[in-house]
Amino acid sequence: MGEPPAVLEMTGIRKIFPGVVALDGVDFRLLPGEIHALMGENGAGKSTLIKVLTGVYGIDGGEIRLSGRDVRFTGPLQAQQAGVSTVYQEVNLCANLSVAENIFIGRQPRRFGRIRWAEMRRRSADLLARLDLDVDVTAPLNTYSLAVQQMVAIARAIDIDAKVLILDEPTSSLDASEVAQLFAIMRRLRDAGVAILFVSHFLDQIYEVADRITVLRNGALIGEYRTSELPQVELVGKMIGKELATLEQLESRPRDSTEQLERGEPLLRAEGLGREGAIAPFTLAIHAGEVVGLAGLLGSGRTELARLLFGADKADSGHIEMGGKPVAMRSPRAAMAHGIAFSSENRRTEGLIGELSVRENIILALQAARGWTRPIARRRQDDLVAKYIKALQIRPDNPEIPVRNLSGGNQQKVLLARWLITEPKLLIIDEPTRGIDVGAKAEIQRLVAELSTGGMAVLFVSAELEEVLRLSHKIEVLRDRRLVEELENTGDVDADRVMHIIASGATS
Amino acid sequence: MIDVSTTPATNKSGPAAGRRRTYRPNAQYIPVLATLTLLIVMYTLGAVNYENFTHPSVILNLFTDNAFLMVVAVGMTFVILTGGIDLSVGAVIALTSTVAATLLQAGWPAGVVIPTVLLVGGVLGLGMGAVIHFFKVEPFIATLAGMFLARGVALLIDQNSIPITNGFWTGLAEARIVFEPGVYISAMALVALAVVAVAAVVLAWSRFGRNVYAIGGNADSALLMGLPVGRTRIGVYTLSGFCAALGGLIYSITTTSGYAGHGTGTELDAIAAVVIGGVLLTGGSGYVLGTVLGVLVLGMINTIVNFQSLNSWWARMAIGVLLFAFIVLQRLVTRRAK
Numbered sequence: 001m002g003e004p005p006a007v008l009e010m011t012g013i014r015k016i017f018p019g020v021v022a023l024d025g026v027d028f029r030l031l032p033g034e035i036h037a038l039m040g041e042n043g044a045g046k047s048t049l050i051k052v053l054t055g056v057y058g059i060d061g062g063e064i065r066l067s068g069r070d071v072r073f074t075g076p077l078q079a080q081q082a083g084v085s086t087v088y089q090e091v092n093l094c095a096n097l098s099v100a101e102n103i104f105i106g107r108q109p110r111r112f113g114r115i116r117w118a119e120m121r122r123r124s125a126d127l128l129a130r131l132d133l134d135v136d137v138t139a140p141l142n143t144y145s146l147a148v149q150q151m152v153a154i155a156r157a158i159d160i161d162a163k164v165l166i167l168d169e170p171t172s173s174l175d176a177s178e179v180a181q182l183f184a185i186m187r188r189l190r191d192a193g194v195a196i197l198f199v200s201h202f203l204d205q206i207y208e209v210a211d212r213i214t215v216l217r218n219g220a221l222i223g224e225y226r227t228s229e230l231p232q233v234e235l236v237g238k239m240i241g242k243e244l245a246t247l248e249q250l251e252s253r254p255r256d257s258t259e260q261l262e263r264g265e266p267l268l269r270a271e272g273l274g275r276e277g278a279i280a281p282f283t284l285a286i287h288a289g290e291v292v293g294l295a296g297l298l299g300s301g302r303t304e305l306a307r308l309l310f311g312a313d314k315a316d317s318g319h320i321e322m323g324g325k326p327v328a329m330r331s332p333r334a335a336m337a338h339g340i341a342f343s344s345e346n347r348r349t350e351g352l353i354g355e356l357s358v359r360e361n362i363i364l365a366l367q368a369a370r371g372w373t374r375p376i377a378r379r380r381q382d383d384l385v386a387k388y389i390k391a392l393q394i395r396p397d398n399p400e401i402p403v404r405n406l407s408g409g410n411q412q413k414v415l416l417a418r419w420l421i422t423e424p425k426l427l428i429i430d431e432p433t434r435g436i437d438v439g440a441k442a443e444i445q446r447l448v449a450e451l452s453t454g455g456m457a458v459l460f461v462s463a464e465l466e467e468v469l470r471l472s473h474k475i476e477v478l479r480d481r482r483l484v485e486e487l488e489n490t491g492d493v494d495a496d497r498v499m500h501i502i503a504s505g506a507t508s
Numbered sequence: 509m510i511d512v513s514t515t516p517a518t519n520k521s522g523p524a525a526g527r528r529r530t531y532r533p534n535a536q537y538i539p540v541l542a543t544l545t546l547l548i549v550m551y552t553l554g555a556v557n558y559e560n561f562t563h564p565s566v567i568l569n570l571f572t573d574n575a576f577l578m579v580v581a582v583g584m585t586f587v588i589l590t591g592g593i594d595l596s597v598g599a600v601i602a603l604t605s606t607v608a609a610t611l612l613q614a615g616w617p618a619g620v621v622i623p624t625v626l627l628v629g630g631v632l633g634l635g636m637g638a639v640i641h642f643f644k645v646e647p648f649i650a651t652l653a654g655m656f657l658a659r660g661v662a663l664l665i666d667q668n669s670i671p672i673t674n675g676f677w678t679g680l681a682e683a684r685i686v687f688e689p690g691v692y693i694s695a696m697a698l699v700a701l702a703v704v705a706v707a708a709v710v711l712a713w714s715r716f717g718r719n720v721y722a723i724g725g726n727a728d729s730a731l732l733m734g735l736p737v738g739r740t741r742i743g744v745y746t747l748s749g750f751c752a753a754l755g756g757l758i759y760s761i762t763t764t765s766g767y768a769g770h771g772t773g774t775e776l777d778a779i780a781a782v783v784i785g786g787v788l789l790t791g792g793s794g795y796v797l798g799t800v801l802g803v804l805v806l807g808m809i810n811t812i813v814n815f816q817s818l819n820s821w822w823a824r825m826a827i828g829v830l831l832f833a834f835i836v837l838q839r840l841v842t843r844r845a846k
Contacts, residue, residue: 077734092732094725096792097718105722106715106735114713140536156733 007032007067007163007195008053008084014061015048022048025062026221028214030164030195035186037198037210037227041239041298041463045219046199050168053197054086055079067163085157089169091149093156095142100124102141103156127155131185147178151185158189165189166197169299171205175277183209201299202480203232203503215239232503236297240465240499264288265324267457268340268426270309272318278304281317282483284476286426286459291452293472293489294461295498301481302461306428309459310342311335336369341419343429351415354404358394358414359385361403365418388417393443412444420451427451430461445471465495477501538841539786539834540798546830547801550808558815564691570807571697572684576601576758578700578803581778581785582707583751585799586744588782589711590723591791592647594745596636596654597752597778600629601771603658604756609670609766618676626753632658633749637742651745655775662768669767672760680761696758703751708796720744724791780827781806784834805830 008030015023023045030036040046051057053064055073064071066082073079076086093102100117101108103124108115124137133151141149150170157165167186171179186196186209200206206213206227213230215222215238222238266285274281279301286292294302307313309320311329319326322338329335332342344351352361362385367376385399392413394406403414412432419427432444448471452458462468468475469489477485477498485501487493554561571578580597587594604625611621636654640647672678683695711717719740722730731737755774760766785802787794806827813823 076732080734088732092726092729094722094729094733094792096725097721101718101722105718106733108715108718110715115715115718117713140534 004032005068006030006065009065010049010053010062011065012062013049013052013059013064015045015052015057016060022219023052023059024219026216026219028221029224030197032163032195033190033193034211035190035196035198035209037200037206037213038216039206039213039235039239040216044216044239046216047168048219049216050086050166050197050199053079053164054084054166083161083163084166085162085164086166086168087150087153087157087170091146091153093141093149093153095149096140098138099128099135099141099144099152100137102152103127103137103159107159124155127159128152131155131188132181145178147174147181150174150178150182154182154185158194162194164195164197166199168199169201170198171200171202179205201297203235203297204480206235207232233500236499236503239297267322268309269321270318271321273308273315273320274317275304275308275313275315278313278481279308279478280482282476283318284483284486286457288425288457289452289455290474291448291458291460291472293468293475294459294478295465295468295475296478296502298463299481300478300502301483302463302478303430304481305476305478305483306342306430306459306461309335309426310340310428312342336365336422336424339423339425341365341422341424341427343415343419343427343432351418352403352411355402357400358389358403358406359399361414362388362399362417362421366421369422384421385417388421392417392447409444416444416447424456426457426459428459428461431463432460465498469493469495469498535841536793539838540795540801542834542837543784543786543798543801543805547805547808550805550812554808554812554815558812561815564687566811568691568693568697570804570811571700572692572694573810574803574807575694575696575700576755576762577774577777577781577806578800579703579751579758580755580774581781581799581803582703582796583748583755584775584778584782585707585785585787585794585796586711586720587647587748588724588779588787588789589720589791589794590741590744591727592640592741592744593651593779594633594636594748594752595648595651595775596632596658597748597755598771598774598776599655599658599662600632600749600752601756601759601774602768603632603662604629604753605760605763605766605770606662606665606670606768607766608757608760609672610665612672612674612677613670618674622757625757626750629753629756630746630750633746633752634742636749637745640745641738641741647745659768665768666766667768669765669769672764672766677761678764681764694762696762699754699758703754704796704800711796716740716743721792724788724793726792777806780831783838784830786834786838788838789835 006029010026010028013023013026013028014021026045026049028038028049038046038049048057052059055075055078058074059072066084071082073082073084079086094105097105100121104120109119109123110116121137128135128137128151131151131154133148133155135144135148141152144152154165154167170182174182183205186198190196198206198210210227212224212226213235214224215235217239264287267288268286270282270284272281272283282305284292294305296302304313308315309329311331311334315329320329321327327334327338329338335342353364359381363376363381366384370376382399388394389397389399394410394413394417396406403411406414416429416432429448445467448458448460460468460471472489475487475489475493475498476483477487479502487498560566580601584594584597607628608621608625611624612618632654636650639645640650680695684692685698686692711720719730719735719737722733722735723737723740727737756771759770763770781802782794782799783789783802784805785794785798785800787798809823809826810820813820813826
């Protein structure tokens with residue numbers, strides 16, 4: 001056909017980390033003058049592929065050809081010199097230096113070893129003008145918005161005579177008009193023949209700007225498609241790993257405990273709560289004994305919503321009512337005082353302290369709630385811990401071993417026990433089943449159902465749609481950092497319908 | 509020069525157009541300007557309160573008396589600009605003055621002793637820089653070790669003060685440009701000013717200098733931008749060691765002696781001068797000129813304390829108060845920049 005030869009061809013790429021095959025024979029190619037989106041859920045291998053391409057990781061198999069020549073990069077610098085430039089999600093520049101310096105540092109024009117500042121400033125201004133950006137190049141970078149900083153990073157990248165430009169989630173901290181500006185620049189570079197690899201979690205953005213899409217799942221290549229020939233719903237299906245047909249065949253969920261629910265006054269009501277750049281204002285009511293599920297793709301604002309409710313981030317609009325009275329969720333401590341518990345997504349870095357024992361980890365939140373001046377008697381600690389180890393079936397059942405020796409699923413249960421022991425009225429669990437085995441998953445789901453039967457309200461955040469469908473009374477669907485739909489989880493709600501909403505933003 | 513005609517979409521957190529109309533100095537210059545103002549205020553206070561304070565020799569003596577500190581502080585400026593610290597400089601003064609005095613006593617010619625001593629300082633700095641970079645040791649710890657090592661070696665060589673009688677040394681000690689009787693600038697002060705000039709040029713006009721700022725701003729980014737982070741970081745400690753050795757030479761010349769007790773606490777004076785001069789302790793912002801002003805402020809405090817015939821602890825207290833004030837000022841300036 002009329003396709004030009006690929007500027008970059010990766011074939012059969014394998015990358016193995018201890019115990020995990022991160023990339024399993026992935027093929028990927030970039031044509032000159034195209035914007036190519038790389039899609040996949042968390043853990044699909046997107047960032048590994050990018051790191052292989054930029055020389056951060058070596059490869060265990062396969063080959064990379066750049067402009068028809070075999071290459072193997074040993075570091076970001078070599079990749080840059082070969083014409084592969086990367087702009088990362090967080091701006092990797094030196095904010096204390098001027099705009100011009102950030103573009104040219106390391107490659108400043110010199111005469112007799114002396115930097116020619118005037119020429120550098122002139123060339124940076126020219127370069128930025130090409131990107132339609134009119135800023136004072138002598139001002140320090142930190143006087144400009146993130147969007148401008150992002151553009152400066154791009155200016156630096158393309159001045160290194162880039163053939164391939166990798167944009168790794170460049171839009172995650174930009175607002176709509178800034179995104180539009182970035183896209184204009186991307187199109188212009190594409191028309192100039194640069195091959196652009198674009199990663200974003202925003203489906204609309206992908207469909208707005210990308211020419212082709214490559215989908216990865218679990219380290220394997222699912223396929224390469226023209227954007228115009230791949231409807232959004234099919235893309236979501238390919239990313240999540242369920243073809244529509246299969247989803248339609250799923251039998252209805254056994255929601256034995258969840259059918260009749262008397263709703264009175266809501267336990268918690270969020271009214272127009274929002275935070276710029278994290279989640280658009282939303283209204284949400286949670287009742288006692290209710291499981292509310294948050295569905296949406298990674299980056300759709302699931303975690304951000306939960307963090308606002310817990311006071312982990314500060315809302316810049318709206319308010320929260322509990323039991324009909326407005327409360328200020330100024331900090332996680334305030335939220336805990338109101339009976340809200342938050343079991344976080346990242347059990348290793350945010351939740352558990354690996355060196356402490358199971359007992360100490362479980363007692364931590366209760367002790368914090370009481371204040372450190374009133375220690376909990378050892379006997380009471382032992383009783384409480386023994387009770388929850390039994391209830392949650394934590395294995396091994398020895399309370400004195402360090403938590404880091406437990407499996408992922410059991411660590412998750414320890415984290416859950418820590419919050420349950422404080423007897424919260426509302427339990428927020430973010431991704432409780434990520435990275436744990438099927439058996440442990442089932443147990444945690446059973447536990448959530450039991451807790452809600454016992455009168456606890458649960459906000460359940462999970463990337464796995466089926467899990468959300470199985471457990472929730474009510475499903476809040478998020479898309480592109482906006483709460484787009486609330487669904488009562490009655491018989492006619494299925495994964496297909498939720499996926500349509502995630503893909504299109506509207507009820508089908 | 510200042511152009512604010514950015515499109516509104518991109519100028520969200522940029523400098524507000526309205527405020528630009530009145531003159532506002534670049535936030536990076538504020539600490540230096542503050543130090544300059546302070547120096548002028550101190551001088552005016554001195555001139556009003558004391559007789560003979562306005563005599564030109566008062567100012568010229570500031571340079572002469574603090575020549576060694578100025579050289580050491582210049583090296584320290586490079587280190588602190590990268591976000592590091594060098595505690596070994598005072599001990600290096602002790603070591604180099606002792607080595608120089610011992611070698612001169614043994615009959616070595618000055619032309620050999622000077623490069624040897626400078627080499628010793630540079631190599632010590634190189635070693636500390638290498639340890640900091642390759643073994644990821646905190647600069648505080650690595651240079652603390654260097655400090656003990658240098659002072660220990662100096663004491664091992666000789667525990668007593670060694671007088672220097674070498675003709676070249678005593679000649680340099682007396683070398684000066686006399687403007688009128690009693691008004692002169694010493695050769696050592698000129699050496700210090702030359703070091704300052706070279707350092708200023710290197711920081712502003714060379715790739716090495718700009719890399720120093722980049723590393724202080726964000727070392728991880730600097731690495732991803734493909735800058736030679738390791739080479740630069742080792743380079744600044746080598747430079748600081750070299751400057752400390754040169755400072756030691758100047759010290760041995762002005763005192764015509766070598767002694768393992770020389771330079772006690774100089775590292776802290778140098779750090780104080782650099783910070784008062786407006787260099788950010790976390791790195792990435794500051795100027796050599798600021799450091800010079802910082803050294804002059806310290807010198808001016810001592811001068812005023814002398815004129816007032818107070819005890820020298822008053823000088824220490826004043827330095828303490830100033831340090832505190834300047835660190836708070838830096839915090840305020842950086843907070844507003846964000």
